[in-house]
Amino acid sequence: xxxxxxxxxxxxxxxxxxxxxxxxxxxxxxxxxxxxxxxxxxxxxxxxxxxxxxxxxxxxxxxxxxxxxxxxxxxxxxxxx
Amino acid sequence: xxxxxxxxxxxxxxxxxxxxxxxxxxxxxxxxxxxxxxxxxxxxxxxxxxxxxxxxxxxxxxxxxxxxxxxxxxxxxxxxxxxxxxxxxxxxxxxxxxxxxxxxxxxxxxxxxxxxxxxxxxxxxxxxxxxxxxxxxxxxxxxxxxxxxxxxxxxxxxxxxxxxxxxxxxxxxxxxxxxxxxxxxxxxxxxxxxxxxxxxxxxxxxxxx
Numbered sequence: 001x002x003x004x005x006x007x008x009x010x011x012x013x014x015x016x017x018x019x020x021x022x023x024x025x026x027x028x029x030x031x032x033x034x035x036x037x038x039x040x041x042x043x044x045x046x047x048x049x050x051x052x053x054x055x056x057x058x059x060x061x062x063x064x065x066x067x068x069x070x071x072x073x074x075x076x077x078x079x080x081x
Numbered sequence: 082x083x084x085x086x087x088x089x090x091x092x093x094x095x096x097x098x099x100x101x102x103x104x105x106x107x108x109x110x111x112x113x114x115x116x117x118x119x120x121x122x123x124x125x126x127x128x129x130x131x132x133x134x135x136x137x138x139x140x141x142x143x144x145x146x147x148x149x150x151x152x153x154x155x156x157x158x159x160x161x162x163x164x165x166x167x168x169x170x171x172x173x174x175x176x177x178x179x180x181x182x183x184x185x186x187x188x189x190x191x192x193x194x195x196x197x198x199x200x201x202x203x204x205x206x207x208x209x210x211x212x213x214x215x216x217x218x219x220x221x222x223x224x225x226x227x228x229x230x231x232x233x234x235x236x237x238x239x240x241x242x243x244x245x246x247x248x249x250x251x252x253x254x255x256x257x258x259x260x261x262x263x264x265x266x267x268x269x270x271x272x273x274x275x276x277x278x279x280x281x282x283x284x285x286x287x288x289x290x
């Protein structure tokens with residue numbers, strides 16, 4: 001069975017996460033060898049997944065942890081049980 | 082993200098309940114980021130997310146005796162955070178169109194990717210440029226809430242499918258479908274905008290003239 005581009009796009013996320021079957025992975029790999037559009041879509045999607053996971057993209061607000069633990073200390077003090 | 086350690090958690094909880102209250106700081110510390118980003122994804126506002134995160138942590142402390150150990154501690158904590166966030170959203174619902182429960186999979190939209198014929202890898206070092214981080218944040222914050230949550234927990238907090246499903250109260254299948262759609266939406270939105278961040282053939286990204 002030969003798969004088309006739409007079929008590849010439908011499985012890109014699962015492919016990146018290693019959640020496709022061995023058979024489907026082989027089909028997709030075969031398609032990617034000759035389809036530069038799907039290769040670019042896969043590469044760009046995978047690249048984005050790596051970039052957004054970088055700790056520099058979403059950081060806790062400055063002082064978040066200090067304020068949280070200070071508030072918690074007040075609460076622990078109040079709790080006399 | 083730190084892997085959770087059930088033995089450490091169970092021992093901590095036992096000692097906290099026996100009176101070593103200060104240990105709660107150490108118990109909750111590994112969960113802080115996930116609590117905040119889950120709430121940020123729901124509330125879309127740093128101040129509200131921080132306030133809700135503090136309330137969540139206090140509720141966790143006050144209800145610690147109810148934790149049964151049949152779920153992972155962090156999953157339990159995140160379900161408390163989610164309830165806190167949803168409670169606040171309900172209060173705001175009259176002036177928000179983005180109410181999470183009102184959003185269904187129905188108006189799912191078009192998930193066709195941006196069509197490219199080549200892609201030059203953008204290295205993580207490119208994040209030293211503030212504009213790149215800002216573009217990524219804006220795109221994620223602009224996703225519909227049901228997709229934004231899943232991206233934040235799966236791709237940013239790097240939680241597994243099972244824990245994400247438990248924290249959000251949805252099935253594992255829904256996590257996978259939503260993550261797929263979220264990534265497709267991000268690719269379509271971002272891929273055309275990110276090309277300038279790819280390294281130049283001669284020299285480093287964007288630094289040379």
